[in-house]
Amino acid sequence: MKINRNYLQTFIFVLVYLFAIYFWSQPYQERGIPYGEYDAMSHFEVADYIAYNDKSFSNLPPYIDLRYGADNDFKPHTLWYPPTFHSALAVSEAIGGERIVPVYLMNTILATFIIITVYFVINSLFGFLPAILSSLLIIFSPRDFMPFLWGQWPERFGYAFIPIILYCLYQYFISYSKENSRPGYLYLTALFLGINILIHPLVFFHSLAGIAVLYIFLAIKQKKLALSWKHISVSAIIFIVIFMLFPYQTFNIFSQFGRNTADAKQASFDLSRLFQWSLNPADYAGSVPASYFSFSNMHGLWTLPFLLIGIFILLWRREEKDLFLLAWLVALYLVLHRDLIGKATFLHRSLSASAHIFAPLTAVGAVYLASAVKLPPKFNTYLKYALVAVFVYLAFTVNMKDASAILNKNTYNPNPVNGRLTSDFLKTLTQPQFEAAEWILENAPPDYNLSVLGIPYKSNFLQATAYKIRWFAAVSQHVSRFYYLYENKTQIINNPKWYFVLDYTMLGAVQDKEAFDSMQAFEKEVLANYTLAYNKNDMRVYKLETKQ
Amino acid sequence: MKLSSEVKELITFVSVILLVILVFSYYFFGITGMKVVLGIAIMPLPFYIILSAFNFKEGEKTVFSILMGVTLFPSLAYLIGLVISFKLAIAAAFIVFMAAAAVAWKFRKQK
Numbered sequence: 001m002k003i004n005r006n007y008l009q010t011f012i013f014v015l016v017y018l019f020a021i022y023f024w025s026q027p028y029q030e031r032g033i034p035y036g037e038y039d040a041m042s043h044f045e046v047a048d049y050i051a052y053n054d055k056s057f058s059n060l061p062p063y064i065d066l067r068y069g070a071d072n073d074f075k076p077h078t079l080w081y082p083p084t085f086h087s088a089l090a091v092s093e094a095i096g097g098e099r100i101v102p103v104y105l106m107n108t109i110l111a112t113f114i115i116i117t118v119y120f121v122i123n124s125l126f127g128f129l130p131a132i133l134s135s136l137l138i139i140f141s142p143r144d145f146m147p148f149l150w151g152q153w154p155e156r157f158g159y160a161f162i163p164i165i166l167y168c169l170y171q172y173f174i175s176y177s178k179e180n181s182r183p184g185y186l187y188l189t190a191l192f193l194g195i196n197i198l199i200h201p202l203v204f205f206h207s208l209a210g211i212a213v214l215y216i217f218l219a220i221k222q223k224k225l226a227l228s229w230k231h232i233s234v235s236a237i238i239f240i241v242i243f244m245l246f247p248y249q250t251f252n253i254f255s256q257f258g259r260n261t262a263d264a265k266q267a268s269f270d271l272s273r274l275f276q277w278s279l280n281p282a283d284y285a286g287s288v289p290a291s292y293f294s295f296s297n298m299h300g301l302w303t304l305p306f307l308l309i310g311i312f313i314l315l316w317r318r319e320e321k322d323l324f325l326l327a328w329l330v331a332l333y334l335v336l337h338r339d340l341i342g343k344a345t346f347l348h349r350s351l352s353a354s355a356h357i358f359a360p361l362t363a364v365g366a367v368y369l370a371s372a373v374k375l376p377p378k379f380n381t382y383l384k385y386a387l388v389a390v391f392v393y394l395a396f397t398v399n400m401k402d403a404s405a406i407l408n409k410n411t412y413n414p415n416p417v418n419g420r421l422t423s424d425f426l427k428t429l430t431q432p433q434f435e436a437a438e439w440i441l442e443n444a445p446p447d448y449n450l451s452v453l454g455i456p457y458k459s460n461f462l463q464a465t466a467y468k469i470r471w472f473a474a475v476s477q478h479v480s481r482f483y484y485l486y487e488n489k490t491q492i493i494n495n496p497k498w499y500f501v502l503d504y505t506m507l508g509a510v511q512d513k514e515a516f517d518s519m520q521a522f523e524k525e526v527l528a529n530y531t532l533a534y535n536k537n538d539m540r541v542y543k544l545e546t547k548q
Numbered sequence: 549m550k551l552s553s554e555v556k557e558l559i560t561f562v563s564v565i566l567l568v569i570l571v572f573s574y575y576f577f578g579i580t581g582m583k584v585v586l587g588i589a590i591m592p593l594p595f596y597i598i599l600s601a602f603n604f605k606e607g608e609k610t611v612f613s614i615l616m617g618v619t620l621f622p623s624l625a626y627l628i629g630l631v632i633s634f635k636l637a638i639a640a641a642f643i644v645f646m647a648a649a650a651v652a653w654k655f656r657k658q659k
């Protein structure tokens with residue numbers, strides 16, 4: 001039986017992609033408990049609210065509004081991003097029939113979509129081997145999976161559009177002539193660019209830079225301008241229709257742009273930045289780890305020679321498809337140096353797009369190196385497959401090994417690892433906390449609030465445990481506050497609209513006997529009139545019964 | 549309607565791929581995972597049909613329709629969900645896009 005070569009290659013890619021899903025989903029495969037930094041909470045909250053309550057919303061629910069009510073400059077108290085991404089997660093939750101795994105699985109699929117789009121584009125232009133090798137490298141790219149773990153979810157998905165947008169423009173340009181052209185590709189460029197802005201504005205501007213550079217490169221190479229007012233007009237209409245789907249959110253981009261322009265007045269022009277690819281880790285201390293700015297840590301030093309060879313080969317050859325990759329690389333360079341024109345907001349986040357173009361360039365370098373050496377054709381083929389084997393070996397032994405140290409089953413694990421608690425114990429809900437939060441969701445009226453005691457709040461714990469209270473709010477869908485840090489305590493005591501949550505699960509681990517005694521006294525004295533409504537696994541919820 | 553051998557081959561291949569993905573999803577994520585995968589398989593369907601009405605390659609149709617399916621479909625469901633239940637809105641969005649696909653298919657036949 002003859003097997004179709006394309007099908008076989010696609011099948012291999014599907015296996016590689018499923019491995020990516022397995023690898024990236026390790027933190028929730030067994031626990032099924034939400035995790036991530038503040039951004040993750042916000043995205044989970046929006047999607048989960050829609051699916052759980054079976055309704056979309058225009059104004060933010062109180063527990064989300066508390067933090068994000070002012071984030072939309074154009075229309076405060078509404079979503080700060082268009083709901084496209086969150087609705088996809090919500091659809092997944094509605095279809096999946098539970099709250100956590102569908103949202104996280106869908107997010108994993110969307111975050112790893114860059115692997116699919118890079119494979120598709122590189123396979124179309126350069127063939128199977130560079131495409132599959134590129135996909136393999138991106139699976140283990142920490143600059144991709146770290147932001148995914150932290151919670152920059154829409155941004156991760158947004159980057160999947162860049163190769164597709166550039167590909168569509170490329171196909172339009174290549175096929176363009178006065179007699180014959182494929183305007184469908186330009187319409188798709190506009191459509192995907194519009195969708196890109198609905199997913200994440202930062203990536204939209206990255207795509208714009210890519211479009212400009214690719215157009216210029218191709219125009220120079222082919223000595224023509226692909227310019228049809230009819231095609232451009234139709235494309236503009238498509239883009240505007242998509243843009244206007246969620247005007248409260250898309251117009252917020254202009255408001256924020258204005259705000260950032262005001263900030264930019266303080267920017268200074270540092271010429272030396274032109275010769276640096278990465279950024280200064282010290283400028284982002286406390287935000288992202290220093291390793292995030294290291295080529296060696298993020299890509300593996302072994303990829304550098306192949307990357308440089310890849311760039312050299314493309315520069316030497318300069319075919320249209322070579323210019324495609326070079327334009328993509330130059331676009332990344334431009335967005336990474338936008339601080340020189342005063343646009344430094346989220347600069348480090350643009351660095352997270354580097355593997356998307358470095359991986360194909362590295363793969364092209366490895367695969368094409370063999371044919372660059374003058375040997376009998378048969379030996380060239382042997383050399384090519386030998387280099388591919390070395391590439392795969394290094395990807396697994398270096399990149400996967402390093403990636404596994406960051407992304408594994410114990411990432412964001414609140415339970416003891418090898419008998420010891422890690423800092424994730426303070427950042428992620430444990431099973432008892434998760435169950436208590438779900439009980440509140442199902443039993444407390446939506447307009448009631450929670451006052452939480454028992455979560456460590458002293459200065460050395462405060463930042464970490466703030467995560468805990470925010471996750472509690474996200475899962476319970478109720479405004480949740482630290483009792484001890486809440487200023488108007490008199491307003492919440494003996495107020496039936498405030499439940500008290502006493503969490504005894506953490507104090508033993510942090511050896512805070514003082515807080516334990518204080519909570520016991522609080523139960524006896526302050527909550528004497530309250531009813532113990534939930535008491536399970538050292539989690540207690542009190543409510544004040546009102547006489548009807 | 550008689551299917552060409554190419555179409556039959558394609559259907560067989562897609563079925564095998566879908567089966568592999570469903571087994572994978574079930575093994576790691578249980579029934580929930582399978583449902584999510586089926587949802588993702590259904591959302592792009594109308595867009596695949598729409599793109600099939602034009603002259604795009606198989607790979608292009610597949611990747612483009614998935615991207616449209618996981619973005620335009622939920623966007624419309626969200627908008628409809630402002631007035632009716634979100635679950636009903638998902639069904640309504642599917643009907644709307646399938647209707648658009650039918651129009652595109654008819655347009656192709658006329659061409």
